[in-house]
Amino acid sequence: MSAPPARGGPGAHSRLRLRLRRVGDVAVVVLALMMDLVAAGPEGIGGGQIAPILFVLATAAVYATLLLRWRHPIVIFCVQWCFTWTTMIEVWFQPFAALLIALHAVAARLSARWSVLALLATLVPFSLYSARTADVGGTVVPRAFAEVMVLWMLLATATWAVGRLSYVSARRSLRLHELQVAEAAAAVQAERMRLARELHDIVAHTVTIMMIQATGAKAVLEPGQPDVRKALEVIEDSGVQAMAELHRMLNLLRMPDGEDEPGALQPDLRDLQHLVGAAAQAGRDVSLEEVGTPGTLDPSVSGAAYRVVQEALTNAAKHGGPQAIVRVRLAWTESALEVSVTDRERGPKLSAEQAAALSSGHGLRGLRERVIMVGGALEAGPVDGGFRVRAILPRHGVRAGSLLASGQAG
Incomplete structure (x- = not known):
């Protein structure tokens, strides 16, 4: 009460x-x-x-x-x-x-x-x-x-x-x-600097050790183990990407509010093929389909679309199992881009402990906030035999929430 x-x-x-x-x-x-x-x-x-x-x-x-x-x-x-x-x-x-x-x-x-x-x-x-x-x-x-x-x-x-x-x-x-x-802004900036230092000391050290171990294991690997070598290469690539993301986030933390990071390269739809390819190289059944006529998007909208797919692939690994069938679909219309990621369960699923270890507990919530900030709308929920994440993003600065409600996009 x-x-x-x-x-x-x-x-x-x-x-x-x-x-x-x-x-x-x-x-x-x-x-x-x-x-x-x-x-x-x-x-x-x-x-x-x-x-x-x-x-x-x-x-x-x-x-x-x-x-x-x-x-x-x-x-x-x-x-x-x-x-x-x-x-x-x-x-x-x-x-x-x-x-x-x-x-x-x-x-x-x-x-x-x-x-x-x-x-x-x-x-x-x-x-x-x-x-x-x-x-x-x-x-x-x-x-x-x-x-x-x-x-x-x-x-x-x-x-x-x-x-x-x-x-x-x-x-x-x-x-x-x-x-x-x-003074309050200076105190916030000092706290952000402290967080940046702690993130660098903790996360960067751990990821670096992981990459060193994967490189060392690949060096002593027997020639007849291609699957293991491919898995180690995926670990190395993921570590490199994680370090790049970490450095970008640390730069954002060090910068005052309202300023853009100079020279920052945010992942966007141009990097989507690489993201899907990395998941496929790891042995997952992932495919990408694109319908309609592709067009240009604002950088923030393009980045939000990339994050939708990235978070949905992580969700598919947590809840659908490592052998889940994942279908990524981009549907272009004159006013919006629909991004949908549907996974179908196949094979053994991760245990509750393993899924919790991969989750921050705020993935979909943070993703929804990111999509709403760029004028879009997001829905996520179970479908027959799996789970679907669907977002509608505006192409020309038009809010897409009404399109999601009426089902007109895609």
């Missing part, structure tokens, strides 16, 4: 933070609306040609756009700036709280150039309000104008500075995250 999922995981914390931030944004907008309406008073709200209730509703609608200030800071600032300017001219209403909130968003999200331009833009409504405040009997008192203007600019500059601090803090957090990602 599985345990219930843990509560309060990282996803729950993220959702809670997002919810609290939305609630905070709504609270800030409502507070700004109330502050500006209260500061304006009945004279400011009802001083124009618009009915007070309609004016309050229109102001609330404009203030509601502040909820979008984090996604579109410069647009929302322009909306609030225009609203501030026009309402001051028409109804003697000064919505400066909303303008300062929009200024803070621009300073916190955009570059220094945009934030400075937004700060300078606030001079227009602030200067108009300061001039009206310093107007005494139709004449603007310079000292009063300067005092009011300085106070408003200090408030705007403080708001802008808080936004810039948020901007710098966010950039610093981003750089710290990038540094952590780079």
